[in-house]
Amino acid sequence: MTNAAPPILSPLQELQGIFNQGDYNAVFVPISEESPFEQLLLGIAVPEGETEFPIQLFYLNDLSAVVEAQAGLDFEPDPAFILLFNLPLLTDVSAEDVPNLAQVANLFNQVTPIGAFGVSLKDGFFLKHSLIDIEARMSVQVLGSIVEYMTHISSKVLPLLERYLQEKPALPSFAQSVHQIFGAAA
Amino acid sequence: MINTSFTETLETLELFKRGFDFLGFPTSLIQPSSATPFPLLVADVRSDFDGPGILLNMAFTGDILNVTHPGLAMIPALANELKFTLHTSYAVPAERQADLCQFLMVLNPLLPVGAYRMDAEGELSLNYGLQSEKRKIAPMVVVRVARLLGFFYEINQPYLTQLVLGESDYNETVARFEQEFGKVAPPRGV
Numbered sequence: 560m561t562n563a564a565p566p567i568l569s570p571l572q573e574l575q576g577i578f579n580q581g582d583y584n585a586v587f588v589p590i591s592e593e594s595p596f597e598q599l600l601l602g603i604a605v606p607e608g609e610t611e612f613p614i615q616l617f618y619l620n621d622l623s624a625v626v627e628a629q630a631g632l633d634f635e636p637d638p639a640f641i642l643l644f645n646l647p648l649l650t651d652v653s654a655e656d657v658p659n660l661a662q663v664a665n666l667f668n669q670v671t672p673i674g675a676f677g678v679s680l681k682d683g684f685f686l687k688h689s690l691i692d693i694e695a696r697m698s699v700q701v702l703g704s705i706v707e708y709m710t711h712i713s714s715k716v717l718p719l720l721e722r723y724l725q726e727k728p729a730l731p732s733f734a735q736s737v738h739q740i741f742g743a744a745a
Numbered sequence: 746m747i748n749t750s751f752t753e754t755l756e757t758l759e760l761f762k763r764g765f766d767f768l769g770f771p772t773s774l775i776q777p778s779s780a781t782p783f784p785l786l787v788a789d790v791r792s793d794f795d796g797p798g799i800l801l802n803m804a805f806t807g808d809i810l811n812v813t814h815p816g817l818a819m820i821p822a823l824a825n826e827l828k829f830t831l832h833t834s835y836a837v838p839a840e841r842q843a844d845l846c847q848f849l850m851v852l853n854p855l856l857p858v859g860a861y862r863m864d865a866e867g868e869l870s871l872n873y874g875l876q877s878e879k880r881k882i883a884p885m886v887v888v889r890v891a892r893l894l895g896f897f898y899e900i901n902q903p904y905l906t907q908l909v910l911g912e913s914d915y916n917e918t919v920a921r922f923e924q925e926f927g928k929v930a931p932p933r934g935v
Contacts, residue, residue, distance in 0.1 A: 675860030704822035
């Protein structure tokens with residue numbers, strides 16, 4: 560009698576298991592017409608607010624492979640696994656607001672120790688972080704604290720961002736509010 | 746006098762230094778002093794040794810925060826984080842800062858690791874934090890991150906220079922960047 564071989568999991572499916580062990584709700588999105596590369600979606604509710612931040616995780620290697628294939632390129636696969644965390648904060652931004660929001664994103668980048676805020680017409684206003692996956696299985700403690708920090712700082716940034724878009728204050732006074740709220744150590 | 750709690754950090758940074766030495770990148774391990782009160786590894790990551798140096802600083806965020814904010818409770822991701830900082834020589838004049846910020850929003854998503862950031866004084870740096878469960882990570886991983894940051898900075902440098910010196914505005918800089926690397930962003934106002 561032979562035992563059935565355990566199913567081979569992709570690195571993101573393994574990560575899903577790690578997150579779910581840590582009481583996170585991780586949903587694995589396989590390759591499909593809508594998603595040309597595998598993704599993992601995490602929905603994190605912020606206790607003090609009602610906002611739920613959806614974090615998208617995927618390997619940059621998978622995205623690069625899709626882009627290169629579409630461009631007809633055939634590069635050697637990168638041996639370093641780079642895990643990308645993407646947290647969209649505003650999906651719609653106007654072309655008129657992008658230049659000012661670029662300065663606002665740079666202000667937030669002065670205070671966030673993890674990841675970088677960015678803005679574009681295509682992707683809106685977002686927080687991104689990349690992690691070189693140096694171990695076959697990253698610990699849920701490290702992964703979880705990255706995710707929690709991203710949601711924590713986003714819960715502080717989002718009201719400031721909304722206020723900025725409504726009131727359009729002068730950048731120096733807005734910078735002062737940002738530094739007052741975050742202090743030296745975010 | 747060296748804080749004895751830094752002994753393990755110094756051993757770990759020495760291990761990373763050997764990785765850089767092996768590949769011929771000049772490095773210095775800086776002992777804690779009044780000027781830099783935590784251990785610091787500095788590597789010159791330029792690819793062309795005839796060109797100007799590109800110095801990359803590496804230190805553990807936990808050590809920095811212990812000095813700057815003693816007693817601060819740290820989240821696990823930061824306690825063992827290795828922080829990479831590439832201080833550029835750019836001091837961005839006030840009238841160029843808006844254009845530069847917008848160009849950084851084009852560059853940052855293209856970087857596989859790290860992000861550029863301009864501080865309140867207009868100094869531009871490229872930063873990355875590598876989180877890990879333990880500090881003693883493979884030196885080749887550290888060298889790889891350092892080389893990635895150096896490589897992308899070398900590619901971006903001519904465009905940053907044009908913009909900071911006022912030789913081209915945001916739209917012109919993006920147009921030149923796209924001539925070399927393909928379409929990356931809509932022009933301003935579109």
